[in-house]
Amino acid sequence: MTNKSKSKSKKPTAKAKDTVTPFVAEKAERIRLKQLAKDERTWKIVGLTFLLISIFLIIAFVSYFFTWRQDQASVSRGIEILADVDTTANNLLGKTGAIVANLFIFKLFGVASLLVCTFFFVVGVNLLWRRRVFSIWRNLKYVTLGMLAVSTILAFILRKEEFSWGGGVGNVISDWLLASLGFVGASAILLLIVVAYLIWQFNPVFAFPKKLSRPAVAGAEESPKDALPLAEHDFVKEEEKEPAKPKIAPLDAATLIVDDEAAKPKHKIGLIEKEETAPKEEAKGFEGITVLKPEARIHFDEPEAEPEMKKELEIEKPKPAARPVVTTGGLKLEINDAPLPKTEEEEKVTTPVEKAKAYEPTLDLRDYQHPTLDLLASYGSEKVEHDPEELENNKNQIITTLRNYDIEIQRISATIGPTVTLYEIVPAAGVRISRIKNLEDDIALSLSALGIRIIAPIPGRGTIGIEVPNAKKSIVSMKTLLSSDKYQNSAHSLPIALGKKIDNELFIVDLATMPHLLMAGATGQGKSVGINAILVSLLYKKHPSQLKFVLVDPKKVELSIYSHIESHFLAKLPNEEEAIITDTKKVINTLNALCIEMDNRYDLLKEAGCRNIKEYNTKFTSRKLNPEKGHQFLPFIVLVVDEFADLIMTAGKEVEMPIARLAQLARAVGIHLIIATQRPSVNIITGTIKANFPARVAFKVSSKIDSRTILDAGGAEQLIGKGDMLISLNGEIARLQCAFVDTPEVDKVVEFIGYQEGYPQAFLLPEYVDEKELESGDFDLGDRDSLFEEAAKLIVANQIGSTSLLQRRMKLGYNRAGRLMDQLENAGIVGPNQGSKAREVLIKTDADLQQHLEMLG
Known part of the structure; x- marks a missing residue:
């Protein structure tokens, strides 16, 4: 009965186990293994294991050299001897050591097998210290090639010896060389390998002995001592040559007079097409409209000054730089081929010894490679193609509509962009600009186009602009912007490539000078693509040691791609x-941690006597600041918030206040903000935020009120969407077509970076603990902080009872440092708070401190 009851009770348990338990157990184990793999202790244990393997192999190999004769008979049986209790081995590591040594030395690589030990040692050291002390791949390459070469050479030289110096692999390669090339040929090949290795390692100089100089002949000219060799003296870089001056044809023959049927006043109609790759010459357009280049337009205004201007251009040439310009941080290095002689002071500054002292932060990841342009896609021909019929029809419709309201114009011209064509008109004398501005809807109706925008007047041009969307739009690919010389040779600290202007000029600006960016627009109009364009352009230019991102993504799907x-x-x-922050509570803590990081950086700048991060990093790389005092290289930090409205709705002031504080103060210490929202209403983008975001981007919005909220001007409601945007920068508003970078392209860029060696962990911000979570009252010494003793030693060693000292040296947040200071006060190590002055340190020596801590238990 007992057995039956047991069997019956097992059935439902088994059934439940089959249905529920395996899934839960598998999930729990997967989570546990993931946490175990991330644990620092796991890596240390694995590193120690590799070091033990390397020591094991060295002992086994060295012992094999003395005991191979005695153990040869037994190890020839293979791993069977491990189960045989009666069989013994003379190797110091017993039968296992004898089997492993026989495998590597006798059957594989001979004495060269000792190189395998270095591989396990290198891997073990790197894992134990959690950083790249040695290069694993370089060691693996040398070990593999070294074992093949050394085993072959030893097998060839000592092939008649009883001991297998070259091992089985060396003997096979040596015998093949002898059979294929003979003794002389094989010797020559192996000698070539040895000599090639020595040349590669030591790079000796091969030079003929110098001839004795003959006595100088009277009347002969002596060659200058400092003359360069012919190959170096005559070499001129192609990019340093002056570009040929384009010849500009006169405009009188190119400008046509257009008559209408009613014999109205005549207009000069010109089409201005500015294109980056187009030749600077005049091209004939369709009948009734002339295609003009930008240079032609300039000379149209002042034709009489053209000969003098050309003469000045021929006479005044740019002077070569007196000294080469040397810059750091991933910027371009320009050095003249034949530099001028240096003064004693310059020679003293640029000596190799001084250069060797400079600190280079990129050496932490010296093998890091920037993403390549082939990871990005090209979207067909991006050359702007204009439809002559479309331009002619639009021109006629604009003229006709204006004449219907008795508005005459003197001239009309067109500039074709990737998505919008700008028609510039010069009204006749006495025409009020407001009359043309009020006809915006009438012109849109006559052209049957969506998104007509009138700029009256265009700043600095003396014309009125009418922007009309193109029937056939061009895609601006990210690859085009990043491959341009303007981006590749930019000297910006944080260059971002946003897109193209109406005149096809690339819009590449420096985020560090903006210094913060506010983006708004309706759903699906291009905000996420714009954020990806900014992030990708920064990833292509900066090294991981120079830039860090803080990504806030309440939607949880937009920025998760960057987790790799x-x-x-x-x-x-x-x-x-x-690292991608999605929880609102964590967002608040992160923003406050950034404020603490900002305050800590300002403290460092104050101690270093610098005004901004650029001066500070220059001082640090020049080794003028002491790292032992808390100084370190400061990377730029870019905070990206994808959906700001959701944070304001859920957290309100808790998010707005740190954002406003960072926007006000963080620029000088290298912290920059990019805030995006799809609700540009006044309760989301408040006056406090707008005042500190001078650079603003507006994609298409639903109403003119939203446009005024984000830009303080209308126009964003007239955009056509899909990356069409307005940017307000330095008081000017420009219309751009945002660069398009698709999600698969971002995937490729992120994977390219993610597969490379990185830092052991992400860049850690200061710790922040919400004051609401802190309990009031005295601290219990039995429940003191884990860093209590370390903080006590630091305070006693410096004899300064300062909370900011704990923050800088121990990299703590303000709250935790304050709690530590209160615990030190309760323990009798420091005195009470004295306002702005540092607390008195009551214990003077480390010995007294140790005795005091022992008394506390």
């Missing part, structure tokens, strides 16, 4: 698993 570069470019709070 966590150890390279992302920053996060301590003890957080995910």
Whole structure:
């Protein structure tokens, strides 16, 4: 009965196990293994294991050299001897050591097998210290090639010896060389390998002995001592040559007079097409409208000054730089081929010894490679193609509509962009600009177009602009912008490539000078693509040591693609698993942690006597600041918030205040903000935020009120969407077509970076603890902080009872440092708070401190 009851009770348990338990157990184990793999202790254990393997192999190999004769008979049986209790081995590591040594030395690579030990040692050291002390791949390459070469050479030289110096692999290669090339040929090949290795390692100089100089002949000219060799003296870089001056044809023959049927006043109609790659010459357009280049237009205004201007251009040539310009931080390095002689002071500054002292932060990841342009896609021909019939029809409709309201114009011209064509008109004398501005809807009706925008007047041009969308739009690919010389040779600290203007000029600006960017627009109009364009353009230019991102994504899907570069470019709070922040509570803590980071950086700048991050980093790389005092190289930090409206709705002031504080103060210390929202209403984009975001981007919005909220001007409601945007920068508003970068392209760029070696962990922000979570009252010494003793030693060693000292040296947040200071006060190590002055340190020596801590238990 007992057995039956047991069997019956097992059935439902088994059934439940089959249905529920395996799934839960598998999920729990997967989570546990993931946490175990991320644990620092796991890597240390694995590193120690590799070091033990390397020591094991060295002992086994060395012992084999002395015991191979005695153990040869037994190890020839293979791993069977491990199960045989009666069989013994003379190797120091017993039968296992004898089998492993026989495998590597006798059957594989001979004495060269000792190189395998270095591989396990290198891997073990890197894992134990959690950083790249040695290059694993370089060591693996040398070990593989070295074992093949050394085993072959030893087998060839000592092939008649009883001991297998070259091992089985060496003997096979040596015998093949002897059979194929003979003794002389094989010797020559192996000698070539040895000599090639020595040349590669030591690079000796091969030069003929110098001839004795003959006595100088009277009347002969002596060659200058400092003359360069012919190959160097005559070499001129192609980019340093002066470009040929384009010849500009006169405009009188190119400008046509257009008569209408009613014999109205005549208009000069010109089409201005500015294109980056187009030749600067005059091209004939369709009948009734002339295609003019930008240079032609300039000379149209002042034709009489053209000969003098050309003469000045021929006489005044740019002078060569007196000294080469040397810059750091991933910028271009320009050095003249034949530099001028240096003065003693210059020679003293640029000596190799001084250069060797400079600190280079990129050496932490010296093998890091920037993404290549072939990861990005090209979207067909991006050359702007104009339809003559479309331009002619639009021109006639604009003239007809204006004449219907008794508005005459003197001239009309067109500039074709990727998505919009700008028609510029010069009204006749006495015409009020407001009359043309009020006809915006009438012109849109006559052209049957969506998104007509009138600029009256165009700043600095003396014309009125009418922007009309093209019937056939061109895609501006990210690859085009990043491959341009303007981006590749930019000297910006944080260059971002946003898109193309109406005149096809590339719009590439420096985020560090903006210094913050506010983006708004309706859903699906291009905000996420714009954020990706900014992030990708920064990833292509900056090294992981120079830039960190703090990504806030309440939607949880837009920025998650960048999680693969966590150890390279992302920053996060301590003890957080995910670097992409999606929880509102964590967003608040992160923003406050950024404020603490900002305050800490300002403290460092104050101590260093610098005004901004650029001066500070220059001082640090010149080794003028002491790292032992808390100084370090400061990377730029870019905070990206994808949906700001959701944060304001859920957190309100808790988010708005740190954002406003960062926008006001963080520019000088290298912290920049990019805020995006799809609701540009006044309760989301408040006056406090707008005042600190001078650079603003507006995609298409639903109403003129939203446009005025984001830009303080209308026009964003007239955009046509799909990347069409207005940017307000330095008081000017420009219309751009945003660069398009698709999600698969971003995937490729992120994977390219993610597969490379990164830092052991993401960049850690200072710890922040919400004051509401802190309990009031005295601290219990039995429940003191884990860093209590370390903080006590630091305070006693410096004899300064300062909370900011704990923050800088121990990289703590203000709240935790304050709690530590209160615990030190309760423990009798420091005195009470004295306002702005540092607390008195009551214990003077480390010995007294140790005795005091022992008394506290």
